[in-house]
Amino acid sequence: MNFTSDTSAPAHPAVIEALASVNIGMEASYGGDSVTAGLREKLAALFETEEFEFWLTASGTASNALALSCFCSSIGAVLCHEEAHIARDERGAPEFFSGGGKLQLLTGFGARIDREALETALGQINPSFVHETPAEVLSLTNLTECGTAYRAAE
Known part of the structure; x- marks a missing residue:
């Protein structure tokens, strides 16, 4: 296989x-x-709603990149694990379709974002600083690229 x-x-x-x-x-x-x-x-x-939009796409890369571009602006960041699929396997598509949005890579064991790494990243954001890249999206991959899963407590 x-x-x-x-x-x-x-x-x-x-x-x-x-x-x-x-x-x-x-x-x-x-x-x-x-x-x-x-x-x-x-x-x-x-x-259970009529209020939605959907798009049929030809690939997972297109789906991921277009979905992220709906939430991440050209000056924003997507927080994700450094081994996340969107960071390792999309060839820059999320950044391209968001018009320049940035993937901010976080650490953690087994491709799961470590809580402290996330808290540190969020704590470093200064919304009043015009040159800061604001975090606009958190991407959690479950199951991860390593085959691990987040537990409910995480």
Whole structure:
């Protein structure tokens, strides 16, 4: 088995079958199609709200980078572990899509952010200093790239 990336393996037959089943007739593009409308209905039921937006993306990198760019401005920082997926495996995509937002790397055992490291990073922020990079997002990866998980107490 090779768990390097889901993008390097063939699609499961059920995925191909699902794609083929909707590949008939003409449909509107850019989210105006019946499949996207059906997905919107399912998500609305799942999250019990009609007030949301969603985007279908082609990869995990696109999903991560676009999601972070919604919350991190071009002058902000995403606090994450130094071994976090967004720090090691996204090739600068989060920084690019946020227009220059910074990944501020924190330490901790087993790729879990150490509480003291987080408290130190947050304590060093001076919002009245115009040249300070404000922390705008905290990224916690669970399960981590090392296979460890945060416990509820953490």
